Amino acid sequence: MEIGMRRPNMSALAKEAGVGLSTVDRVLNGRADVREETARRVLDAAERIGFYATPLLRQRLKADLPQRTFAFLLQQKSTAFYKLLGEALQKATDECALVRSKAVIEFMDDLTPGAIAETLLRMGRIADGVAVVAADHPNVTAAIETLSSKSIPVVALISDLTAASRAGYAGLDNRKVGRTAAWFLSNMLPANSTVSIFVGSHRYLCQEACESGFRSYLRESAPDFVLIDPVATLERDEYAFEATLNLLRQRPGINGLYIAGGGIEGVLKAVREAGRERTLPIVGHDLTETTARGLIDGTLKIVLSHPIDAIAKGTVELLVERSLQPQTGWQYAHQNYPMQIFSPESL
Incomplete structure (x- = not known):
C-alpha cells in the first residue's frame, strides 16, 4: 500500500x-x-x-464445507521449477472455494520408481486425493491401482502415466512442445546443422513426447539436420554439467541444443565454461530465475514454459471434483494447457 x-x-x-x-x-x-x-x-x-x-x-x-486433504508429490525442492509449482499448488488449495482443503506437499529426492510408489502409498493413508510427478514404471502403476481401489484419485501432474485407473493428467501437450522447440532451432540455424536433445530420463512420458515431437518436426521440415542420440541428465544439474562438457568435447561442431528435461542449470554452466554461450543456440523449459538469467545473458534463446498457476488450479479442481464424487462417476480427465513462450525481449 x-x-x-x-x-x-x-x-x-x-x-x-x-x-x-x-x-x-x-x-x-x-x-x-x-x-x-x-x-x-x-x-x-x-x-x-x-x-x-x-x-x-x-x-x-x-466453515460448513466438507474437509479434504490433498497430497502433491513433486521432485527435488532444489529444482526451481518444482519449488514454484509447490507454491502454486499450496495457493490453489488455500483458495479453493468448494471444500475446506489442506495441502500436503512432499518433495522427493529419491526418484526411483520404488521410492515413489512407497510415497504414493504412504500419502494414500492421509490424503483424499494425490497428484504426482513421476516417471512411468510398473511400480508406480501398481501403487496408483492400489489407491484407486480405495477410492483415492491420483492425478498425473506435468508428466502423464499409463496407469489405467489414474484420475487424469494436468500439463502440456508435450508433442507440440517438442515440435515448437524444433521449429525455433531450425529457424535459428543454417542448413545441415547438428543438434541434440537432453532428457532427464527416458521413462518420463512428457520428455518422451517432447523428443518424439522434436524428431518428427525435424524429419518433416528440416531433413538435412543431424540429430544425435539424446543425452540423459538424470534430472540433476551435476550430471547435466558433466554430460554437456563431454558432448562439447566430443562434438565441437554441434550447432544447437534442446533441453527437455531437468538439469538446465548444469547445462548452462557448462556452456558458459566452454565459451559457447554466444555460438550455441539453446531452447529450454520453464521460466525460473536460472532460465530468465540465461535469456538475459544470451545463453538461452527461447524458454517454453508451463503456465504453473493455471495447472495448479486445474489440478486442485480435478482432485476436489473426484473426491466429492462416488468412484463410479469418475471419468479420466486429460487437461492440456497452452505453453507459454518467453524470449529475451518478452521479460
Whole structure:
C-alpha cells in the first residue's frame, strides 16, 4: 500500500460489494442469515480491494464445507521449477472455494520408481486425493491401482502415466512442445546443422513426447539436420554439467541444443565454461530465475514454459471434483494447457 493511502475498511467493502454495512458485519461474524451468493459477493469484493480481513471471510464461507486433504508429490525442492509449482499448488488449495482443503506437499529426492510408489502409498493413508510427478514404471502403476481401489484419485501432474485407473493428467501437450522447440532451432540455424536433445530420463512420458515431437518436426521440415542420440541428465544439474562438457568435447561442431528435461542449470554452466554461450543456440523449459538469467545473458534463446498457476488450479479442481464424487462417476480427465513462450525481449 502506498504511503498516505488508508487501508479499505468495512464501509469501503460494503460499497464495493453493493451491500449494506450490516450485511458485511453478518458475513464477518459468521451469522447464518446471509445467503451464500451474497456472502460470496462480499468475499470477491474483499479480494478485489485488499480488505484486511479477507482470510477471515474466506474461512467463514468454508466453515460448513466438507474437509479434504490433498497430497502433491513433486521432485527435488532444489529444482526451481518444482519449488514454484509447490507454491502454486499450496495457493490453489488455500483458495479453493468448494471444500475446506489442506495441502500436503512432499518433495522427493529419491526418484526411483520404488521410492515413489512407497510415497504414493504412504500419502494414500492421509490424503483424499494425490497428484504426482513421476516417471512411468510398473511400480508406480501398481501403487496408483492400489489407491484407486480405495477410492483415492491420483492425478498425473506435468508428466502423464499409463496407469489405467489414474484420475487424469494436468500439463502440456508435450508433442507440440517438442515440435515448437524444433521449429525455433531450425529457424535459428543454417542448413545441415547438428543438434541434440537432453532428457532427464527416458521413462518420463512428457520428455518422451517432447523428443518424439522434436524428431518428427525435424524429419518433416528440416531433413538435412543431424540429430544425435539424446543425452540423459538424470534430472540433476551435476550430471547435466558433466554430460554437456563431454558432448562439447566430443562434438565441437554441434550447432544447437534442446533441453527437455531437468538439469538446465548444469547445462548452462557448462556452456558458459566452454565459451559457447554466444555460438550455441539453446531452447529450454520453464521460466525460473536460472532460465530468465540465461535469456538475459544470451545463453538461452527461447524458454517454453508451463503456465504453473493455471495447472495448479486445474489440478486442485480435478482432485476436489473426484473426491466429492462416488468412484463410479469418475471419468479420466486429460487437461492440456497452452505453453507459454518467453524470449529475451518478452521479460
